[in-house]
Amino acid sequence: MDENIFERYEKKYLLTKAQYKALMERLQDDLGTNQYSFSTVCSLYLDNDQSTLIRNSIDAIGYKEKYRLRSYGVPSDTSMVFLEVKKKYNGIVYKRRVAMTYEQAMAYLNQHKMPNQTQIMKEIDYGMSHYDHIEPKVLIMYDRSAYFLKSDPEIRITFDQNPRYRLDDLNMQDGMDGESILSQDQVLLELKNPGYLPLWLAQILDELKIYPTSFSKYGAVYNNRIRGNSSYEHLYSN
Numbered sequence: 001m002d003e004n005i006f007e008r009y010e011k012k013y014l015l016t017k018a019q020y021k022a023l024m025e026r027l028q029d030d031l032g033t034n035q036y037s038f039s040t041v042c043s044l045y046l047d048n049d050q051s052t053l054i055r056n057s058i059d060a061i062g063y064k065e066k067y068r069l070r071s072y073g074v075p076s077d078t079s080m081v082f083l084e085v086k087k088k089y090n091g092i093v094y095k096r097r098v099a100m101t102y103e104q105a106m107a108y109l110n111q112h113k114m115p116n117q118t119q120i121m122k123e124i125d126y127g128m129s130h131y132d133h134i135e136p137k138v139l140i141m142y143d144r145s146a147y148f149l150k151s152d153p154e155i156r157i158t159f160d161q162n163p164r165y166r167l168d169d170l171n172m173q174d175g176m177d178g179e180s181i182l183s184q185d186q187v188l189l190e191l192k193n194p195g196y197l198p199l200w201l202a203q204i205l206d207e208l209k210i211y212p213t214s215f216s217k218y219g220a221v222y223n224n225r226i227r228g229n230s231s232y233e234h235l236y237s238n
Contacts (some may be wrong), residue, residue: 012188039072044070047138051107080102142162
């Protein structure tokens with residue numbers, strides 16, 4: 001599969017720090033890492049003034065989509081970043097992305113200068129054209145630890161800590177500070193898999209009382225700050 005095209009199932013879990021520590025103790029001999037395993041992820045979500053994309057994502061049952069620009073760390077003008085579309089249909093996540101420099105990405109978002117004419121770039125551009133005046137709306141950052149199972153490298157495990165956001169200063173080059181999305185005691189676990197999980201891993205999660213939940217970082221920001229809900233239960237969304 002092309003490294004810029006992903007198709008998989010994703011499950012999310014909200015852990016306490018105690019559960020995170022216990023899980024890592026159980027999995028430490030089973031996890032592999034690579035040079036990209038530890039990073040600060042920065043995602044610039046695109047939407048219109050009506051918040052159509054995130055509202056559709058929260059309300060939809062069978063189909064959801066999001067457009068975003070992603071960097072790993074604070075980018076320079078020449079750093080490689082990724083323009084992505086992430087779709088979810090019947091429980092399967094499809095992600096397509098295009099690599100470009102940050103300077104090229106800004107030229108595309110601000111002046112619609114296409115960085116290339118690849119098929120994926122054309123598809124993303126065509127998809128974005130369906131939404132009225134889509135533009136950067138929310139900048140979300142978090143510290144990610146990413147692993148794969150040594151026994152099955154197709155199964156990816158990520159832990160996101162200290163998720164934070166900005167609504168005003170949306171320049172990725174202005175650092176990684178922002179307002180917190182979760183409490184300091186919470187860690188977001190994501191299991192990315194081709195449609196199955198090993199029974200032994202499922203048993204460990206059950207023993208530690210780690211259960212799937214629906215959670216969206218952008219959805220949390222929208223519900224809690226943009227739409228103005230104050231109840232914590234509104235943070236949860238696919």
